[in-house]
Amino acid sequence: MPQLRKRYEIEPKDFVRAGEVSLQVQRTLRNLGFDEDLIRRASICAYEAEMNIVMYGGKGELVLTVSPNEIVLNVNDDGVGIEDIAAALKEGYSTASAAYREMGFGAGMGLPNIKRNADFLDIHSGHGQGTCLNIVFNFAGDLE
Amino acid sequence: VKKASLSFPTPVRYVEIDEERCNGCVLCMKACPTKAIRVHEGRVAKVIGACVACGECIRVCPRGATRAITTDQGHMEGAKYSAVSASTVLYSQFGENVMPNDILLGLRKMGFSYVHDLSYTNEMFNGAIELYIRDNRKKEHAPWPLISPVCPVVVRLIACRFPELLQHIPSLAAPREIVAREAKKRLAIKHGCDESDIKTTHITPCPAKMTCLMEPFFQTHSYIDGAVGISQIYNLLRKNIEEVEEDEVLHHSGGVGLGWGMSGGEISGVGMSCLAVSGLQDTIDYLERIEMGRLPNIDYVEFRTCSEGCLGGLFTVADKYQAKRYMQQLVRMYGVEKRVKYEYIKKLYTRGWFFADKKADIRQGVLSRTSLTERIDRQKRVDEIVASLPRKECGLCGSPDCETFAEDVVDGRVHLDNCLYFQEKKPKSIGIGCESESSRHREQAVP
Numbered sequence: 001m002p003q004l005r006k007r008y009e010i011e012p013k014d015f016v017r018a019g020e021v022s023l024q025v026q027r028t029l030r031n032l033g034f035d036e037d038l039i040r041r042a043s044i045c046a047y048e049a050e051m052n053i054v055m056y057g058g059k060g061e062l063v064l065t066v067s068p069n070e071i072v073l074n075v076n077d078d079g080v081g082i083e084d085i086a087a088a089l090k091e092g093y094s095t096a097s098a099a100y101r102e103m104g105f106g107a108g109m110g111l112p113n114i115k116r117n118a119d120f121l122d123i124h125s126g127h128g129q130g131t132c133l134n135i136v137f138n139f140a141g142d143l144e
Numbered sequence: 145v146k147k148a149s150l151s152f153p154t155p156v157r158y159v160e161i162d163e164e165r166c167n168g169c170v171l172c173m174k175a176c177p178t179k180a181i182r183v184h185e186g187r188v189a190k191v192i193g194a195c196v197a198c199g200e201c202i203r204v205c206p207r208g209a210t211r212a213i214t215t216d217q218g219h220m221e222g223a224k225y226s227a228v229s230a231s232t233v234l235y236s237q238f239g240e241n242v243m244p245n246d247i248l249l250g251l252r253k254m255g256f257s258y259v260h261d262l263s264y265t266n267e268m269f270n271g272a273i274e275l276y277i278r279d280n281r282k283k284e285h286a287p288w289p290l291i292s293p294v295c296p297v298v299v300r301l302i303a304c305r306f307p308e309l310l311q312h313i314p315s316l317a318a319p320r321e322i323v324a325r326e327a328k329k330r331l332a333i334k335h336g337c338d339e340s341d342i343k344t345t346h347i348t349p350c351p352a353k354m355t356c357l358m359e360p361f362f363q364t365h366s367y368i369d370g371a372v373g374i375s376q377i378y379n380l381l382r383k384n385i386e387e388v389e390e391d392e393v394l395h396h397s398g399g400v401g402l403g404w405g406m407s408g409g410e411i412s413g414v415g416m417s418c419l420a421v422s423g424l425q426d427t428i429d430y431l432e433r434i435e436m437g438r439l440p441n442i443d444y445v446e447f448r449t450c451s452e453g454c455l456g457g458l459f460t461v462a463d464k465y466q467a468k469r470y471m472q473q474l475v476r477m478y479g480v481e482k483r484v485k486y487e488y489i490k491k492l493y494t495r496g497w498f499f500a501d502k503k504a505d506i507r508q509g510v511l512s513r514t515s516l517t518e519r520i521d522r523q524k525r526v527d528e529i530v531a532s533l534p535r536k537e538c539g540l541c542g543s544p545d546c547e548t549f550a551e552d553v554v555d556g557r558v559h560l561d562n563c564l565y566f567q568e569k570k571p572k573s574i575g576i577g578c579e580s581e582s583s584r585h586r587e588q589a590v591p
Contacts, residue, residue: 002520006527023432031526031551032519036308040435047436066523068516 004032004066010053012079015103018054022046025064025073032066038139041117042071045135048110049075055100056080058130071137078130085123089115158197158213158351163188165209170539172201172210177424178304182552183542196300197352198424198449199458212351212373212458219370223343225335227258227327229320230347232266233405233454234374235474236467242385244402244474248394250385254377256345258331259394263401265319267482270400270413271489272498276314277416277443287312289419289434289442292410293500294318296352298427298447299361306431310503315362317500320346320353324367343369347377349405349457350450362500373459398483399475406471407453408446413482416443423451526550534565 006028008021026043034042046062053060053075060077087093088111096106115121120136161172166188173181173189180193181201189201189209201210220226228251235244244261252259273292280286291312293299302309317325324344332339346353346368353371360366403409411418419442421430427447433439450456455464455471462470492498514522529550536546541562543549552558561567 002517002524004520004523004527019436022436026435028523032516032523040308044436047438066520068520 001067004028004064006064008062008064010050010057010060010062010077012054012057012059012077014054018051019047021050021062025062028064029066029071034071035139038071038137042073042137044117045114046073048113049073049133049135051105052110052131053077053079055096055105056131069138071139073133073135075133075135076130081127081129081131082123082125083127085125089123158195158354159191159199159201159210160213161189161191162209162211165207167207167209170544171204171206173542173544174539175200175204176544177301177428179544179548181544182557183539186540186542194304196297196304197354198297198301199351200424202351202458212354214351214354214371214373214376220343220345222341224337224341225257225331226255226343226345227260227324227331228256228345228347229260229262229265229323229327231320231349231374231405231454231457232263232402232409232471233349233457233460233467234347235263235402236405236455236471237374237378237460237462238382238385239462240470240473243395244397245393245395246385246388247381249388249390249392250381251347252394253384253388254381258327260323260327261395261397262319262323263397263404264484265323266401266404266410267397267413268401268484268489268492269316269319269322269498270410271482271484271486272316272493273314273414273444274416275490275493276316277414280314289439290314290444291434292444292446293362294410294446295448296350296361297449300352301427301449302431303361305428306435309431309435312434315500315503316498317362320348321360321363321367321500322498324369328367345369346371347374348372349374349454349460351458362502364502374457375459375461378461396483397478399478399480400482402478403471403475405454406468407448407451407455409453409471410446411444412480414444417441418444418446420446420448420453422448422453422456424449522554525554529553529560532566533563536565538564540564 008024010021011017022043025046026039029039029042050062057077057079060075060079063074065072065074082088091112092108094106094108100106114135118135119138122134123131125131168183168187168189170183173183177198177200178194178196180191180195181189182192184190199212202212230251235247238247248259248261277290280290289312291298291302291309293313293316299313302313324346327344328339328342331342344367348371351373357366357368357371400413403412407422408420411420421427427449430439430445430447434445448454452464452468455467460467530547533546533550539545541549541564542558543552549558549563553560
């Protein structure tokens, strides 16, 4: 089964290039001719995950895997991690600093947004353990 | 493996490239927002993809080799009556002592039987936007924010690069179309003739208006019979303005509709949360933000791909910043209070007066009939080639950037040897203090 894998490194605190990786993901999916709604959902998830690394992560990476029946985003970082995953999945919950809020982030919508747009979301994290997201999108096989 | 190639609906061309003048440099190819240009055999630029008529290739060409295709004046043939409307930019082109009314009289002296002041319709359109936004707010899951349908380049750019955002564009007809439609209808009744006996002309700062005639997006056909650039009639009109003797009032509008030529002019009369974005790069940036849902709390965005708005159009004569000054003076002079009654606009809106007669079509290049498996395979080959390229993005191969070059190679349009760096299998050192390796790449090929 053919598989396309692309790996992107994400630098913490690099607000100049923030968003670039999710744009790449979007471009790739568009080149592959996916349905616009699927592209939008996947790009939003990639963007939220990317911004989480930029804000809270240590060094991180995003791996995009496209197979003929699913799109997977694996996002890992060695940052501060999430202490209370259940709380972080609630809309409006945020640990963002005042400075981040001033920049327009930290509305507590990141993970909830990913959960809403993905078909499957798995989070592995803990205080000081970094974060590992597994985000999956399914579609009905080959688009023929 | 079948070749997956991008196929576009028969491209309508808005620019022509003079092969005598073109020296095959990379400037137009680099400037094109849809990557529609290639430099053929290092000699001459060719348009091969979907053109959105933004005019960037014309702006950047130092040799004047790229030109906008315009309609010839033949559209007036067989006209019993002629109607004209001009972009309000025209009012800013003759300096501060020539008033809109002088210009409208000058147009009539040029021989048009009916001269319409577009700024009046602009002001009415502002009312229609407000009503549309209110309606949209009531709908659940309505696309948000809305995007102005006025700039034809923006609409085409969205269709090519941001198809998902087409649903953000209200299906309202632009004021220039409404005016042409109404002029035909009313003059036909007034003179007891057929609508086809009346020819409508639009005077425009922008070559993209030609595109509305050749390929209307929101109309089954355009009501405008011909579009003429301001610079194309400038001297003739100036002479006619100087010779005007009669003293009739043709200009009735206030400042709200007059300011439309400037960036921010369209939204200045809309009492909601609106943004005005101008310039091609900013337009693309903000469309990307909207696509990612990152422009909250905004109702409506006025996009103009020319910087400073239509004042920066390619067919203008006056310096755009001087013109902006004159236009701001006009807005102050005629005042920002509205002159068209809200009830009247609402009545017309309810009757569908402002609406276009069809929705926009997606113009995105679609991958020809290949399976996803084949498309994944194609993308892998593209990525492999990209990983082997030095990523200098120089364009010497004839494609606009390394990634597009790799696609062109995989799709069989060019040979890998076209890459100067690839010919010698190692990155050359060209330039001042150049890096030996492409060390700054974040993207890495995964084995």
